Amino acid sequence: AALGKAPKFATVVSPRDVADTEYDFIIAGGGISGLTVADRLTEDPSINVLVIETGGFDQNEDFVLVPGSFFPVPYMWLPLLSVPQPALNNKVFNIPAGKVVGGGSVVNGMVYVRPSKEELKAWELLGATGWDWNDLLPYYKKSETFTPPDPAFAAAANFSFDPSVHGTSGPVKASFPNFYFEGSRNWFQAAISSGLKAAGDPMAGDATGVIFIPSVVNGETRTRSHARISHYTPVQSRPNYHILDSHTVSKVLFNAQKKAIGVEYLPTAGGQTLTAHAKKEVLLAAGAIHTPQILQLSGVGPKKLLEKFSIPVVADLPGVGANFHDQPSIIIPYNVTNNIHPNVGTLNEDPAYDAAQRALYDTSKTGPYVLTRGLSSNLALPPLCKTTSKCHSILASAALTNPFKYLPEATHPTVKAGYALQRSMILGQLAGDKVPVSMIHWDTANSVRMYFFKPLSRGTVQIGSTDPRQTPLIDPRTNSDPVDEELILASFLKNREIMNQPTMAVLNPLEAAPFSNSVTDEAQLKRILAEVAEPSSAHQCCTAAMMPKLLGGVVDSKMRVYDVSGLRVIDTSFWPMVLTAAPTATTYASGEKIADAIKAAYGLL
Numbered sequence: 383a384a385l386g387k388a389p390k391f392a393t394v395v396s397p398r399d400v401a402d403t404e405y406d407f408i409i410a411g412g413g414i415s416g417l418t419v420a421d422r423l424t425e426d427p428s429i430n431v432l433v434i435e436t437g438g439f440d441q442n443e444d445f446v447l448v449p450g451s452f453f454p455v456p457y458m459w460l461p462l463l464s465v466p467q468p469a470l471n472n473k474v475f476n477i478p479a480g481k482v483v484g485g486g487s488v489v490n491g492m493v494y495v496r497p498s499k500e501e502l503k504a505w506e507l508l509g510a511t512g513w514d515w516n517d518l519l520p521y522y523k524k525s526e527t528f529t530p531p532d533p534a535f536a537a538a539a540n541f542s543f544d545p546s547v548h549g550t551s552g553p554v555k556a557s558f559p560n561f562y563f564e565g566s567r568n569w570f571q572a573a574i575s576s577g578l579k580a581a582g583d584p585m586a587g588d589a590t591g592v593i594f595i596p597s598v599v600n601g602e603t604r605t606r607s608h609a610r611i612s613h614y615t616p617v618q619s620r621p622n623y624h625i626l627d628s629h630t631v632s633k634v635l636f637n638a639q640k641k642a643i644g645v646e647y648l649p650t651a652g653g654q655t656l657t658a659h660a661k662k663e664v665l666l667a668a669g670a671i672h673t674p675q676i677l678q679l680s681g682v683g684p685k686k687l688l689e690k691f692s693i694p695v696v697a698d699l700p701g702v703g704a705n706f707h708d709q710p711s712i713i714i715p716y717n718v719t720n721n722i723h724p725n726v727g728t729l730n731e732d733p734a735y736d737a738a739q740r741a742l743y744d745t746s747k748t749g750p751y752v753l754t755r756g757l758s759s760n761l762a763l764p765p766l767c768k769t770t771s772k773c774h775s776i777l778a779s780a781a782l783t784n785p786f787k788y789l790p791e792a793t794h795p796t797v798k799a800g801y802a803l804q805r806s807m808i809l810g811q812l813a814g815d816k817v818p819v820s821m822i823h824w825d826t827a828n829s830v831r832m833y834f835f836k837p838l839s840r841g842t843v844q845i846g847s848t849d850p851r852q853t854p855l856i857d858p859r860t861n862s863d864p865v866d867e868e869l870i871l872a873s874f875l876k877n878r879e880i881m882n883q884p885t886m887a888v889l890n891p892l893e894a895a896p897f898s899n900s901v902t903d904e905a906q907l908k909r910i911l912a913e914v915a916e917p918s919s920a921h922q923c924c925t926a927a928m929m930p931k932l933l934g935g936v937v938d939s940k941m942r943v944y945d946v947s948g949l950r951v952i953d954t955s956f957w958p959m960v961l962t963a964a965p966t967a968t969t970y971a972s973g974e975k976i977a978d979a980i981k982a983a984y985g986l987l
């Protein structure tokens with residue numbers, strides 16, 4: 383059943399329209415950040431904005447809108463392959479990312495959380511002036527309309543809600559689910575009895591503890607609220623907001639004064655290269671993999687790399703494509719021999735149950751279909767010292783390690799300097815109790831999913847060719863720093879501890895191959911973890927970091943690219959360091975903040 387009608391779009395333009403229009407701003411990439419900024423800038427009718435997006439439009443399919451439906455594969459970049467990863471048995475991995483108007487928000491898991499205050503404080507200390515929690519909170523609130531939960535339901539599901547940190551009139555619709563599987567309560571109690579605390583509202587600036595997962599799901603309709611729905615469809619009648627879909631930006635064009643004056647682009651399916659002109663600025667919002675690619679193809683990046691491909695150097699910025707990180711992930715398969723039914727697995731195993739639950743969703747907007755397919759409703763976010771009694775020895779030996787030992791060969795001295803600061807901040811965060819080291823999630827059936835939030839390893843994204851349609855060389859360098867293996871092992875053992883607590887032990891959860899509860903030898907466990915680890919949880923970031931140039935930064939705290947003018951990076955590439963949990967909430971908020979900064983710069987506020 384198709385839930386929504388195929389949408390109609392008013393201001394989708396063709397290359398011919400683009401040629402005939404004078405734009406103030408051109409935005410490369412129509413994902414979360416691109417559409418948020420486009421929406422806010424076009425509130426002023428005198429400002430013309432063009433968004434160029436590689437992907438096409440979704441069609442309101444069930445698999446996009448219904449959280450419990452299947453994964454929206456057609457709107458992904460596939461394949462987007464990494465280079466072989468030496469610490470992960472030299473395997474090559476697909477790096478997940480959205481390729482559609484709305485970007486990652488159309489395909490993502492809809493987990494909607496904010497980081498800990500300490501993490502934004504660290505951004506500020508790295509030079510991102512004006513990005514503290516208190517600076518960002520008004521924008522988190524501006525971006526969302528959060529439907530409050532029913533108090534009786536919240537009490538039964540063990541969570542609380544703090545209205546003071548939520549927005550009531552923003553474009554993005556968010557809510558807590560109104561359903562949980564019974565097994566989640568067993569798991570919640572187990573996580574608590576393992577020493578974790580019940581979190582308050584997970585969006586209030588303390589990202590640790592056991593949470594009930596808020597989601598980017600409209601609390602009235604219980605459908606996905608993605609960026610095309612929140613930042614384009616309601617305002618598409620604005621004649622000054624144009625989207626050119628199915629076209630790919632290949633480079634930024636500069637004049638002799640190094641001012642960005644437009645872009646070169648081509649049909650995604652292949653064809654003639656065209657140009658579009660921007661009177662004021664070009665804003666890069668192509669995501670943390672493709673934004674550094676566009677910069678490098680445009681002559682903005684490490685000089686040596688540009689020279690290798692005979693690209694004229696517009697600005698020698700060694701940080702472009704450096705500092706690449708994500709949050710590695712693993713899945714631990716389980717055989718839960720005495721499980722509670724129904725659970726998330728029942729949807730796949732019992733067609734009658736599945737059909738009844740879909741009908742319940744269609745008529746009453748509740749039941750398991752309000753949850754993202756494959757996820758339950760709780761997460762544990764343990765700080766390192768609640769994860770392992772070895773936390774201080776792990777951190778002490780990490781602090782004694784030469785910080786540059788595991789960086790890529792020939793890392794530029796400025797990038798090294800920035801990394802040394804980052805590393806000491808991460809170790810400081812891990813020693814405290816305000817920032818989690820990982821996320822642990824039992825789906826209520828046969829798998830535990832874990833994300834590792836605080837990697838010390840750093841990778842690179844670099845062009846391997848001057849062809850804009852070729853995937854750049856994506857090298858996450860996962861676990862190149864052996865401390866990361868220790869952090870992963872510690873989190874894995876914490877999961878075992880949770881599963882051994884009385885309320886979970888009664889369900890008899892048994893690790894399945896390649897794991898086994900009988901394997902306790904740490905070296906062997908590390909080998910198994912390297913077999914199953916993935917470099918990504920789709921939280922790629924930090925490849926054009928908002929830090930001083932002397933620390934390998936690429937943009938200033940208003941996201942303006944150094945040494946050129948008229949060019950900003952507005953997507954998760956600008957993050958100096960990855961944040962706890964999931965990027966969506968912060969990406970919408972940063973879009974709001976940068977839109978205000980741009981409006982202020984042109985006297986439009």
Ligand SMILES: Cc1cc2nc3c(=O)[nH]c(=O)nc-3n(C[C@H](O)[C@H](O)[C@H](O)COP(=O)(O)OP(=O)(O)OC[C@H]3O[C@@H](n4cnc5c(N)ncnc54)[C@H](O)[C@@H]3O)c2cc1C
Nearest residue numbers: 411413414415436485486490491492493631953954964966
């Ligand atoms: C499978 C998956 C699951 C996820 N789960 C969650 C989750 O549960 N919670 C959460 O908070 N986050 C999640 N994320 C991450 C989140 O969606 C991203 O961090 C977020 O979308 C990043 O926003 P952005 O604006 O930086 O980039 P994106 O939203 O990725 O937008 C970038 C856009 O630019 C386009 N583009 C790329 N290159 C070009 C080019 N050369 N020219 C024109 N356009 C281009 C892309 O097609 C894309 O649409 C998930 C992501 C994925 C892929």
